[in-house]
């Protein structure tokens with residue numbers, strides 16, 4: 001019943017600060033139990049590094065159950081690694097073979113600059129939300145929750161869009177570094193619901209303006225984002241956001 | 253110590269509305285003169301910050317992660333209770349109040365819990381207005397389900413991601429205020445000191461990216477920094493969840509209540525080795541159809557399929573014939589641990605029991621079972637690599653929630669004037685055990701509705717802080733924090749921070765976990781003291797204080813957990829009864845049921861920090877029950 005142990009060769013991006021140029025460093029890690037998660041493997045590596053008085057690899061993580069959106073890195077060129085619909089924290093080592101080489105690097109995008117090692121600055125995504133990604137319902141002003149009925153179908157679609165965890169994998173996977181899947185998901189969720197209607201067109205304009213202000217590229221429909229999204233958010237959300245945007249430009 | 257709970261007089265149903273009438277107000281034009289700091293951006297923190305800002309106060313919001321949206325509330329799965337009675341099945345505010353009080357094993361304040369039940373309905377309204385996509389019926393009405401053994405369907409949910417959706421709603425409200433320039437957001441900041449000069453004056457935080465220490469002075473501080481489950485190292489909490497903010501407030505004079513009350517969840521992913529970093533919760537609904545068993549013979553290493561029926565012990569069905577696999581959480585958890593302790597655990601590390609769907613699959617067919625539990629089976633498969641359709645699931649209990657927290661009065665104000673504590677970080681609403689689907693409810697009730705009213709009342713009675721007078725306080729605080737950090741960096745031992753955290757976790761789990769004994773607690777206490785000493789001479793924290801240094805962050809948190817563990821044990825030792833999440837083996841019935849002692853322990857234990865060399869003193873807040881009759885549980 002002993003779970004299998006494998007040896008892995010890591011090439012990990014080390015960069016001490018935003019100014020540092022950074023480079024790959026190679027590490028061999030033995031005794032990796034295949035029941036471990038990817039982040040636990042990094043923990044193990046870090047324990048070893050500290051024992052050798054080498055600074056541990058910095059990486060972002062928190063919930064380790066695929067919901068907070070804090071973790072993420074490129075593994076062999078794929079955002080969150082090779083397993084579909086899976087965050088890095090939920091990727092287990094049984095999906096790798098003994099002696100595999102894993103190239104691990106941070107999200108690469110001018111809009112999400114590297115802070116240290118695998119840690120990047122995703123505050124641009126917060127700024128996009130604060131530009132309009134909400135419904136302005138002041139505390140205390142809400143009517144009874146059942147006062148407005150919502151089609152189950154629409155509520156389900158809104159829920160699909162709302163599953164976005166804001167990890168940034170879509171930006172990292174996009175050849176243009178566009179955050180449109182992230183933005184489209186939020187716009188979709190809110191515009192599908194009657195409560196989100198009044199602000200709908202203004203919201204689209206404000207959020208897209210903010211996207212332009214950040215260092216992000218434009219969406220050219222490569223759909224890499226959908227393939228990389230750990231929550232399988234559909235690109236149809238981008239189309240829905242675009243329709244809202246066209247509506248806005250028609251109405252002026 | 254004057255523990256004035258400030259429970260309003262009058263009938264239970266009118267306490268909150270009468271109280272609100274008596275609370276003082278700050279006129280709209282004067283509100284921007286006041287600064288309120290809100291630490292933490294989970295349900296409680298985000299909703300409080302947004303609401304206070306909408307009222308016109310100057311609000312600064314702090315979180316430890318890179319974005320407020322990551323706070324651990326996001327991981328809550330099940331749902332949120334409200335007494336809407338949309339299902340017309342006999343629910344009411346009083347019934348939700350009653351269930352919560354009883355679920356808490358009569359160790360919470362009636363007035364607080366009633367208010368919580370009362371506000372539950374406003375929460376659902378507020379969340380729907382914000383665009384939270386709750387589950388709906390085909391008719392377009394909101395859907396409800398029954399949760400955690402409740403006899404009514406009062407739980408609202410958004411798939412298995414209710415916490416995520418509620419948090420994103422509150423986060424939206426927060427970011428709206430940030431975008432409008434009303435809230436200043438400080439992410440990647442960790443609170444390391446509370447500045448107090450009779451009343452609260454501010455906080456010192458470390459910028460986790462630059463390493464810089466910053467002080468922020470204010471007229472009131474709201475702590476919404478979550479619970480302390482990670483004192484056990486392994487828990488279902490997120491990795492960064494910690495007790496540091498609450499602990500440092502405690503050392504500045506905020507009393508800590510009921511630290512020994514922790515909730516343990518029986519259906520979690522099993523332990524898979526010493527590199528495991530966290531435990532993942534699976535819905536308890538699994539026990540509706542899964543049967544819990546272990547091999548009768550200890551040390552039986554055969555595959556489960558090779559163990560014939562007569563050599564299996566379905567111990568929950570055997571010991572509790574009428575409830576079987578559906579005994580309450582704590583009873584199931586204790587029973588499971590006992591089997592493993594006696595050597596009948598299964599799996600590579602012998603730290604799990606089977607949860608077998610074989611019989612249910614035979615009876616209802618694979619499709620029906622997949623309909624019901626498909627997503628949970630997938631989640632299990634993803635983590636363990638085993639399909640519950642082929643091999644019985646393995647489960648083990650894990651620490652999930654902490655009921656204890658900083659003591660607060662009815663206004664949610666701590667023993668330090670101007671310091672308010674919300675959500676899991678306070679002790680107020682769940683007594684000795686929390687009812688399912690009520691953590692989210694409490695976080696949002698505190699943040700959206702209670703704090704805005706009570707913080708205003710406090711501010712109305714103080715003059716806005718004079719910025720120039722505060723600089724010495726600020727400098728002082730920074731210097732002390734700096735010292736603490738350099739001491740950690742200077743130890744330069746040969747053990748990692750995690751080494752100590754894991755050791756602490758083992759001590760807490762073995763000595764102050766599911767079942768506690770006076771002797772075990774005694775031993776645990778001396779082990780912790782020993783470990784603490786070793787920590788300060790053997791820990792190795794590399795890197796500097798001047799940039800992003802995750803080992804340093806963790807070291808500070810583990811140092812606090814080491815001290816916190818000690819307080820937990822003291823509390824568990826002094827509570828000579830079994831109640832809720834606190835089970836003392838020396839207080840049980842012949843049948844093994846927990847034995848409460850209402851005569852001597854119908855109170856909250858409230859601990860006051862003295863100083864480094866002196867034991868904390870224990871105070872009591874007596875609990876009065878005027879609206880419910882205290883009863884004992886029994887599960888025969």
Ligand code: FES
Pocket residue numbers: 060061062063064065066067068069070071072087088089090
């Ligand atoms: S750590 Fe939260 S999603 Fe991976």
